[in-house]
Amino acid sequence: MKLFKTYLISFICLLVINGCDKPAVTELTQDNKQRLQVEILAKDTNDEYYSADSSGVVDDLNGYTNVVTLSGIKITNGSTTINTAFAQTIFFDRSRPVRRRNGRLIAYHTRLLGNAKFNSVEARSVPYTIRYNDEGTVQEITLGLKHILNSRFQGQDFGYRYNSSVAFSFDFLLGLGSNSFNFDIPTPPEITGSVRIEGKRNNNTLKAKLEWDGKNYPGFQIIVAASVSGSDRIFPLFRLRTKDDGELIIPSGLINQIPPRFNEFMFYFVRRTEFHSERNNNDFYVLSQSIHRVDIDIP
């Protein structure tokens, strides 16, 4: 009996030691819930470098050499909505980087290679200036020139239409390019959204319910941005990639964590298409967006 008990206790110990696997897991799928991918945009909300300009482009363009962007923009603040369109072309000189003191790349200087036209309207060449915070000091640097058209300026309406296309053409300056070239840039469908804010910030119950005219457009995203009242600096905070199905409740944790000094939120409903175009041995990154920005004051 004693031997039996010894074997028994040994057997039990063996089982307990070896019997600690987790049971098999069953995967359940969210059949109705919207898929949502979150990306943080502004790495430092104290650095103006990460703020957005009026182009509607919140992407870091440093990775490209030649960029053409086109944005049809609606901005709603309260009951007022204004419409604008913005087009720009930038040619970066990848051999001339601009770095912070710590050596980190900020951008590249630009080159002026010719004249850009959108729907046959010639874009203006303007200085491309950026501001950034370098070890506590606000620095301002002009990278060069870029070509822009902004329909809000008189005489610069290049006839932007949603769900259509804009003809882009470029004429190289003499000696810099062999030929002119042109191509059409498609424009995504117009987007119209609304935002309902519920709850209160001070008890972390803030909720943002977003609705828009869903069209299942493949290049859909929402940008959550914020600004301090009285400042013209808008910091894009998050990029939310989800289905263009017309409805999204932003996870409350996202907006409740936005620092309280930002008392105005901007929600960009964006339909975008992007592609690369090879012209005259130059690679053009083309980004075309339909944007509706809704500004909300957060008490």
Next chain:
Amino acid sequence: MVFNTDILSQNSFELTGNRGFGNENISLSNSFEVNPSSYSLLKDWGLSLSYGGEFSDQVNSNLYLISISKRFSNHFISLRYTPGYQKDFVINTGESLFFEDSTTQTLSSKFSYKELFGLAYSYKTNSRINVGLSLRYFTQDFETQFILPVFGDTNYIMTDSKTETDNFWKGDIGISYSPVKQLLFSAGSINLFTFGESDFSDENKIYSLKKDKAAQFGISYNPINEFELNFIYETNKSLQTGFNSYFEFGNHTIGFGLTAFHDEVQTPFFAGIIPAVYYSNNLFGITISGVKYFSDRNAAQPLSKFGEEGLTNIINNRYSFDKAVLTATFALNTIKFQSVQLLDVKIINDIYPTLSEYYLDYPFAIGKVVNLTKERVSVKPYSRIEGMNPDNIQSPEIMIPGNDTVEVKFFTLVPETFSEKKPEISYADFFVTVSNDEPDDQFQKAVLINGNNSWDGRVSNLKYFLKRDQNFSLAYAKEILSKYKAEFDTLPNVLYNFYKTKILFNEVVKNLIYTSDPRASAEYVQFPNETLKLKGGDCDDLSVLFCSLLESVGVETALVDFRETMGIRHVNILVNTNLKPEEAKLITQNDTKYFLRKNDDGNEEIWIPVETTSLDNFNNAWNTGIEKFNKEAMGNLGIAKGTVQIIDIY
């Protein structure tokens, strides 16, 4: 009890299949699922283990349960720890993080359901009915990951999680009833009561374990020996059915069974089967079982359906995987395995201390003993009467065929030194054993121990009274006879016994008078010295006295029991003169005054009846004695009819 048909799973599902009558088999784990009234044949401590593997895309091994059980008489308690009674779900929340380097991290939720502990109690009210109660402890965790942006010198996003936990107890009761050996009915509650629950957020509430109340009803039937059919129906539209077949040889059992189960949410109609093979003996039992589902379990399932249907059973549900389980039960008996049971004991003779050796020949009690095994066993019965027997008195062994019931006789012995002045109630402990160790069973019964002078009324037992004062009688008789030494010297030897009788009688009766029994309602017999001291007695006292005196000096005597004549029973004595028939004339010329009896050698000897209550002289006592003897014993054919009985003292 509320019956709710919306709960959808099989409450009575067991990893070892449905065993029906097999509940009374130590190869079972101490499962609480079928019915809390499950009653094990474990005699003392039991230890159970269920270990196995679950077959999803990979094989996960699990210690499903470990339990310890203890029986206290008809009470049975079992505690179990069930680390393998767990079901985990992972849900892709649909949210993910996108990082600068184009990598992503997907967020998920995890639902984890566990049954951790169980406590069961059952009580065998009688051989047919068991009742039981089970308490089971559950815990369920709902862990949800969420995105947490961090704004500081450098902004970044990370994941965090929040967990809601609910721990609760679930209690059920059950009863089983076996009207005949071949049939067992059972009924039990499902989710009779729960307590200890926590509040949930609305988000997780729908995924909480379902606890709707229901009931289960079961039947097991043995249509033929060693084969049983089982069926359980649950009012939540679930059922299971199956059979077990087993073979018994000695204390070994080998069996196999197959159970099929159905519930409303699983497909096909019989969602799966549980085949099982098992072996058991008195020391341990082993069951190898499996759960085979007939539908694919590896495909991802929609969360919405999970929320609609809910989860009622952790180890058997739409999402369960095939399993193989080894269950071992060990009987850690510190008490002896019971082979025989003492059903009842009947006291057939009160104890009369003076009768001493009588109880070696005649039982004072008869017990009814059943052999609980299937084998023929030799049973040793023994007893001990409180206050009388310092040791156990063993009675003859008896063989009992397997599962048979027989009567067993209990004998006893009154120690020579034992003395009881007044009747007293004592207790007799009766034991039966098949080994020399601890008794298999015991029984206690009250027994009457009478006083020393009490007599059971059987004339044959008067001899025990005269033997008791043998030394006194010898001394007393010798003292009288020594006065007649001169006369004996002149007598022929053949007349010695006659004259010893005559002299002793004549001398003793001088101081005696007849007195009836002082206790009208009870048989009371005086010992010889008491009769002499009290100077008298009734017929049995005087017969005992004269027999004792005569026997002490070598005169053979016998008691003559005249059974009731007109309501009166009488005793006198016969004395062996040792004279041969042809020597009769030495004592009488009347051939009717004596009685011939053959001795052990077959030779006839002359016996004379003496009426011991005739207290004037020997001749009158002889005459009275022969007159009564001739009339009752001879004339009325009393000896032939049995109304007159001659009882030799030795």
